[in-house]
Amino acid sequence: MQWSQLSGTIPAPLFLFLAGVSIALVADKMREKGFSPNQIARRTILRGAEILGLGLLFRVQEYLLGIPWAPWTDLLRVDILNTIGISIMLMGVVGRLTRSRAANIAVALAAAAGIAFATPFLYTTWRPRWLPWYLESYINGVHIYDSPRPWLFPIFPWAGFAFAGLALGYLLFSEWGKKNLLQIAVSCGFGGVGLFYLSNWLDARSLQLYPDYDYWHTSPNFFLARVAIILVIVFASYVWCRWGLGQVGFSPMIQMGQTSLLVYWVHIEFVYGRFSILTKNGESIPMATLGFLIITGAMVLLSIARTRWTDHRAEILSWFKRNRGSVAEG
Numbered sequence: 001m002q003w004s005q006l007s008g009t010i011p012a013p014l015f016l017f018l019a020g021v022s023i024a025l026v027a028d029k030m031r032e033k034g035f036s037p038n039q040i041a042r043r044t045i046l047r048g049a050e051i052l053g054l055g056l057l058f059r060v061q062e063y064l065l066g067i068p069w070a071p072w073t074d075l076l077r078v079d080i081l082n083t084i085g086i087s088i089m090l091m092g093v094v095g096r097l098t099r100s101r102a103a104n105i106a107v108a109l110a111a112a113a114g115i116a117f118a119t120p121f122l123y124t125t126w127r128p129r130w131l132p133w134y135l136e137s138y139i140n141g142v143h144i145y146d147s148p149r150p151w152l153f154p155i156f157p158w159a160g161f162a163f164a165g166l167a168l169g170y171l172l173f174s175e176w177g178k179k180n181l182l183q184i185a186v187s188c189g190f191g192g193v194g195l196f197y198l199s200n201w202l203d204a205r206s207l208q209l210y211p212d213y214d215y216w217h218t219s220p221n222f223f224l225a226r227v228a229i230i231l232v233i234v235f236a237s238y239v240w241c242r243w244g245l246g247q248v249g250f251s252p253m254i255q256m257g258q259t260s261l262l263v264y265w266v267h268i269e270f271v272y273g274r275f276s277i278l279t280k281n282g283e284s285i286p287m288a289t290l291g292f293l294i295i296t297g298a299m300v301l302l303s304i305a306r307t308r309w310t311d312h313r314a315e316i317l318s319w320f321k322r323n324r325g326s327v328a329e330g
Helices: 003-007 011-032 037-066 072-076 080-097 101-123 133-140 155-172 175-179 181-203 220-243 252-257 260-271 285-311 313-329
Strands: none
Touching: 003 220, 011 037, 011 080, 011 155, 011 220, 037 072, 037 080, 037 260, 080 101, 080 155, 101 133, 101 155, 101 220, 133 155, 155 175, 155 181, 155 220, 175 181, 181 220, 252 260, 252 285, 260 285
């Protein structure tokens, strides 16, 4: 297995996984404030719909920036924001179906496993060909082509990572979880390593359940391997925040996490879009590393500017008004 290939597939699953954790956190906070299950579900579903709407607006932006060579079908391409929005809506529905914390966790895990196991079939023998391509694309990423595309983000398998994060979030924010964070973090670390080797072992078996086994795109074993790596990242993050440099006053990761949607929206154009700062598919490792450092630094500065604006908006607007008045009088 190529570690470089595997590590390159982690950012999108991690993004979805954290979306699931955040939904569990929001639901827990609302529950503490006395919101009813219906209100929590409604708020969650509306938040998902809002992100889906932003995803559709993002596609419009990408299309306009790509004129004249961008085809109109790019407006209906399934991107990561679309899937995050739909995943949050689905998590709102699933969260309403159960009442106890244990049931929440069990149903979230079942949803993640069900999505992973169904993915190979929905890409091959169970393909919903009767749907229009722009709807089928949300199931398997077929888009306008004759077969599903690996570079899109359909519900299967991507929403499974959100449900895996939801399950961990429910555990973390339970009464027991809040008192046993170290135990959960260590379990994530060792459990992640164990699941990763289990994934490799299952992949090496000659007996396969699926008619067309594609490890890198649809296999549940690949899904399991990425969940395992994310669990190890959870453990490493806990160690970093409790005993490492996370104790330092400023954290670039926490800062960007506070404005993650803005950072995602802007960085796409400079990494993949028309305003890319480096030539695509034509850079050496040192130049690619330099580009990574530049874009990371720029996104940290953008995030700081956004949070400073939010925290001091009234003061900034007042300053501009005073100076505009001074200029007008002069």
